[in-house]
Amino acid sequence: MNKGEGLVDPSRFTPRDLGSEALAGVLQRPGRAALTALGTVVGVATFVIVLGLTATVGGQISSRFTVLGATEVQIEDTSVDAELDGPAFPPDAATRVQAINGVVRAGVYWSAGERTVNSRPLADTADTDAFPIVAASPGAVTAMHPVVAHGRLFDDFHDRSAERVALLGAAMAARLGIQRLDTHPAVFVGGVPLTVVGILGDAERHAELLLSVVVPERTVERLWGPPGSGQPTKMIVETRLGAAAVVASQLAAALRPDAPDRLKVTAPPDPRSLRDSVATDLNSLFLVLALVCLGVGMVGIANTTFVAVLERTGEIGLRRSFGARGSHIAAQFLLESAILGTMGGLIGTCVGTLSVVAIAAARHWTAVVEPWTVLPAPLLGTVTGLIAGLYPAMRAARVQPVEALQR
Amino acid sequence: MTAVIEFDAVGRTYPGPPPVAALHPADLVVESGQYVAVVGPSGSGKSTFLNLVGLLDVPSTGHYRLDGIDAGELSENHRAALRGRRIGFVFQAFHLLPHRTALENVMLGMLYQGVPRAERQDRALAALTEVRLAHRLLALPSQMSGGERQRVAVARALVNEPSLLLCDEPTGNLDTVTAEAVLELFHGLHARGMTLVMVTHNDDVAERADRIVTIRDGRLEERR
Ligand SMILES: Nc1ncnc2c1ncn2[C@@H]1O[C@H](COP(=O)(O)OP(=O)(O)OP(=O)(O)O)[C@@H](O)[C@H]1O
Numbered sequence: 001m002n003k004g005e006g007l008v009d010p011s012r013f014t015p016r017d018l019g020s021e022a023l024a025g026v027l028q029r030p031g032r033a034a035l036t037a038l039g040t041v042v043g044v045a046t047f048v049i050v051l052g053l054t055a056t057v058g059g060q061i062s063s064r065f066t067v068l069g070a071t072e073v074q075i076e077d078t079s080v081d082a083e084l085d086g087p088a089f090p091p092d093a094a095t096r097v098q099a100i101n102g103v104v105r106a107g108v109y110w111s112a113g114e115r116t117v118n119s120r121p122l123a124d125t126a127d128t129d130a131f132p133i134v135a136a137s138p139g140a141v142t143a144m145h146p147v148v149a150h151g152r153l154f155d156d157f158h159d160r161s162a163e164r165v166a167l168l169g170a171a172m173a174a175r176l177g178i179q180r181l182d183t184h185p186a187v188f189v190g191g192v193p194l195t196v197v198g199i200l201g202d203a204e205r206h207a208e209l210l211l212s213v214v215v216p217e218r219t220v221e222r223l224w225g226p227p228g229s230g231q232p233t234k235m236i237v238e239t240r241l242g243a244a245a246v247v248a249s250q251l252a253a254a255l256r257p258d259a260p261d262r263l264k265v266t267a268p269p270d271p272r273s274l275r276d277s278v279a280t281d282l283n284s285l286f287l288v289l290a291l292v293c294l295g296v297g298m299v300g301i302a303n304t305t306f307v308a309v310l311e312r313t314g315e316i317g318l319r320r321s322f323g324a325r326g327s328h329i330a331a332q333f334l335l336e337s338a339i340l341g342t343m344g345g346l347i348g349t350c351v352g353t354l355s356v357v358a359i360a361a362a363r364h365w366t367a368v369v370e371p372w373t374v375l376p377a378p379l380l381g382t383v384t385g386l387i388a389g390l391y392p393a394m395r396a397a398r399v400q401p402v403e404a405l406q407r
Numbered sequence: 408m409t410a411v412i413e414f415d416a417v418g419r420t421y422p423g424p425p426p427v428a429a430l431h432p433a434d435l436v437v438e439s440g441q442y443v444a445v446v447g448p449s450g451s452g453k454s455t456f457l458n459l460v461g462l463l464d465v466p467s468t469g470h471y472r473l474d475g476i477d478a479g480e481l482s483e484n485h486r487a488a489l490r491g492r493r494i495g496f497v498f499q500a501f502h503l504l505p506h507r508t509a510l511e512n513v514m515l516g517m518l519y520q521g522v523p524r525a526e527r528q529d530r531a532l533a534a535l536t537e538v539r540l541a542h543r544l545l546a547l548p549s550q551m552s553g554g555e556r557q558r559v560a561v562a563r564a565l566v567n568e569p570s571l572l573l574c575d576e577p578t579g580n581l582d583t584v585t586a587e588a589v590l591e592l593f594h595g596l597h598a599r600g601m602t603l604v605m606v607t608h609n610d611d612v613a614e615r616a617d618r619i620v621t622i623r624d625g626r627l628e629e630r631r
């Protein structure tokens with residue numbers, strides 16, 4: 001320390017004074033402050049909307065897929081000529097599959113061609129339509145999760161003893177004039193009477209059932225023989241939630257250890273990877289947009305703060321004459337731009353969150369706004385403001401008091 | 408008598424190009440309680456002189472002691488602190504912040520001096536009372552006359568109880584009647600022992616001072 005400096009009480013600028021001076025500086029021109037913060041508002045709002053919508057849509061996708069799709073594995077026969085290569089599935093296929101951990105139920109089914117379907121035995125076969133017949137084990141039907149409008153699904157007993165029973169889609173039942181099942185109505189499929197035990201109201205992922213007559217597999221085999229060429233046998237496996245991928249990887253070996261390549265196993269898309277792919281697509285596009293908005297906001301704040309420094313040169317000189325150091329001046333302008341950015345960040349967060357909620361409501365989605373996107377969002381504005389204020393604050397600190405006070 | 412200002416061959420040359428010798432090396436001692444008027448034609452170097460005295464500018468040559476402290480040995484930050492603590496400024500253009508009331512403008516003078524917040528209002532009130540503006544505390548500069556504005560500026564300059572009051576054409580923007588009221592204020596301060604250095608164009612104003620210093624082409628001369 002030089003001689004004499006000990007006699008001088010250094011100037012001070014308490015954080016509280018700094019805060020109230022910076023706030024006063026921002027609020028003395030509220031209109032300009034609002035316009036300046038606009039760019040940051042848009043930037044932060046875009047950021048929150050992008051992340052919020054990604055989370056919302058992702059939640060939507062996974063909630064739809066976890067219900068049915070994520071638990072359903074399909075197995076198809078890849079053989080070109082099933083009659084030459086022998087049956088695709090062993091007779092105890094369902095039992096083998098059931099032994100795999102994570103399997104809820106399983107069953108084989110195939111489409112058994114088209115046959116005439118009548119509600120009366122003596123109808124003129126010439127003017128009746130042919131409808132597809134689906135042969136399915138009780139496990140397969142249950143795994144397809146049809147909605148039973150009347151009656152019930154057929155069960156293992158019906159299948160084992162090749163009972164002559166059938167399930168009809170609601171539209172077909174109406175067309176055949178079958179409204180109620182307490183009279184044990186029958187349909188004549190290719191002239192063979194089958195008792196209708198159930199009417200299916202809906203089958204979300206297997207709508208083809210609604211336009212078919214579903215008959216137990218053994219009944220079909222006894223009546224019309226095993227699946228012919230062009231009628232490949234398929235298998236449907238219902239797994240526990242989250243087990244589909246693991247189960248799928250074991251199915252071919254469990255069913256056909258001799259020729260696992262013969263079976264084509266289709267597992268549902270992993271909802272997590274699906275959601276992630278949606279998220280990355282949206283994110284990379286719109287986050288760039290959000291960054292551009294923040295960049296524009298930053299330039300806006302930098303410009304306004306810079307203009308303020310020029311306009312308030314006299315004020316800077318005055319403060320220097322009161323004993324302010326260059327660093328005190330810089331701190332004030334830096335805090336002013338940080339306040340502008342934070343204001344923009346706060347408003348942008350509100351706008352963004354409200355937008356996500358509004359969009360979700362309009363689409364009947366459940367709005368998902370993660371706290372980790374909302375809580376730091378205003379800080380994004382603060383950082384924008386701080387960076388924007390760096391250069392103007394440096395310029396303000398270098399303003400010479402003599403020049404500032406000359407007028 | 409103690410010296411407030413001691414100029415020892417203090418000069419200021421603005422580096423050009425071309426270099427301008429705005430103040431040739433000058434010796435001057437101003438004692439505590441003196442009232443010094445600085446006169447001279449436009450562009451002669453009056454403001455240059457005042458900026459040096461006010462520690463707003465640094466001499467190119469010589470030594471300047473304020474209250475016995477050699478300003479040349481101080482760092483920039485210490486010079487700012489000394490300036491804020493010991494010197495009050497009154498400018499021709501008032502330099503009041505337009506969005507602050509009279510009271511807030513005066514309180515601003517204490518902002519960097521470590522005065523506790525609770526104390527600032529009382530001291531600002533006392534200073535405004537001293538310049539007879541106790542009834543205009545909450546007025547904005549735009550709601551005040553030129554004379555009132557300059558009295559607020561004087562109150563702000565006094566609020567830190569400086570050892571020296573520097574005025575650059577304090578009545579330059581005022582009409583004669585209002586100027587007279589402000590000058591009366593300075594006389595009152597002088598009568599109570601304040602050291603005053605005032606730049607003026609007006610010879611009548613200069614005549615009322617204890618001492619008159621003339622500057623002509625950067626050369627400082629004592630006239631009286
Ligand atoms: N920053 C500077 N750089 C170069 N020359 C300067 C600078 N400031 C002032 N001068 C010159 O120094 C001389 C003295 O200027 P100064 O402002 O001190 O005059 P003044 O006596 O205050 O004039 P006025 O009565 O018009 O206010 C002038 O010739 C001016 O042009």
Ligand SMILES: [Mg+2]
Nearest residue numbers: 453454455575
């Ligand atoms: Mg001048």
